[in-house]
Amino acid sequence: MTNEPRITGPTLKIIGQFIAAPQEGLSGADIAKATGVSSGTLYPVLFRLEKAGWFESKWESVDPSEVGRPRRRLYSLTSLGAKKSRTVFQDLVPLNGRLLWES
Amino acid sequence: MGIVTVLDAIVAKLAVDEIKAYLPGLSRMVLACAVRKLPDEEQDRYREEWTADLSQVVGDISTFVYSLGFLKAAAVISINDFLIAARAAANEEQVSLASMLMKAVKYRVLFKLGIMDLRIVNWKEISESHGTFEMRPYQLSFKEWIRRIKRSLRSKKQRAVRRRFSD
Numbered sequence: 001m002t003n004e005p006r007i008t009g010p011t012l013k014i015i016g017q018f019i020a021a022p023q024e025g026l027s028g029a030d031i032a033k034a035t036g037v038s039s040g041t042l043y044p045v046l047f048r049l050e051k052a053g054w055f056e057s058k059w060e061s062v063d064p065s066e067v068g069r070p071r072r073r074l075y076s077l078t079s080l081g082a083k084k085s086r087t088v089f090q091d092l093v094p095l096n097g098r099l100l101w102e103s
Numbered sequence: 104m105g106i107v108t109v110l111d112a113i114v115a116k117l118a119v120d121e122i123k124a125y126l127p128g129l130s131r132m133v134l135a136c137a138v139r140k141l142p143d144e145e146q147d148r149y150r151e152e153w154t155a156d157l158s159q160v161v162g163d164i165s166t167f168v169y170s171l172g173f174l175k176a177a178a179v180i181s182i183n184d185f186l187i188a189a190r191a192a193a194n195e196e197q198v199s200l201a202s203m204l205m206k207a208v209k210y211r212v213l214f215k216l217g218i219m220d221l222r223i224v225n226w227k228e229i230s231e232s233h234g235t236f237e238m239r240p241y242q243l244s245f246k247e248w249i250r251r252i253k254r255s256l257r258s259k260k261q262r263a264v265r266r267r268f269s270d
Contacts, residue, residue: 029157039170039176051187069158071155
């Protein structure tokens with residue numbers, strides 16, 4: 001059985017956010033704010049992408065007692081994820097401002 | 104009419120203030136409830152991650168709405184975790200029946216949802232307690248769903264009768 005994640009609309013939005021502005025790491029709340037994906041959809045997608053090896057996550061390197069809040073979990077695209085994402089986006093074509101599958 | 108309108112506005116304002124005062128606590132309660140639904144090994148991580156993410160959301164109502172999403176996220180993550188484990192187990196050469204049963208009991212949420220179930224297919228017995236199998240999720244038909252509800256109600260009734268007689 002395959003471990004490839006299902007590519008859905010929210011998945012594309014989330015991956016697109018990392019491709020458009022590759023940053024060191026984004027927390028779940030940052031991604032939700034940037035993409036408009038609800039928390040109920042966002043975390044399962046991140047979970048699947050992480051299990052599939054497309055994303056990796058690590059704890060923010062701050063001391064919670066110093067910053068006065070818990071450490072954030074920061075997500076970033078792996079090299080495998082970047083490669084797979086490019087393939088996914090190559091199969092998409094823009095049509096009237098929307099993305100459609102080409103194949 | 105004017106006094107009623109003013110009173111309405113005051114009562115509405117007080118109600119909103121009251122609700123807003125409770126919202127942060129409610130958000131924390133929802134988060135704790137969602138975390139309990141997660142697989143044991145994921146609970147600590149998501150408790151910290153979601154608490155941090157919740158602190159990034161601005162506004163009490165938005166925070167509460169964001170926390171409600173955790174309930175759905177926890178249910179979906181549990182199911183995904185179960186499916187990943189089941190797939191991994193199915194790919195193994197042998198799997199213990201006891202460990203499979205433990206998993207099934209742990210993730211009874213799948214059965215509680217009542218719309219989805221797992222079917223064991225291609226079971227091959229290797230020994231008395233070990234075998235190989237594949238697990239496939241499937242959606243219950245409406246007829247099957249009704250049948251299960253009836254069976255569950257019937258067994259509940261039987262348990263109640265047994266309890267009465269044992270007392």
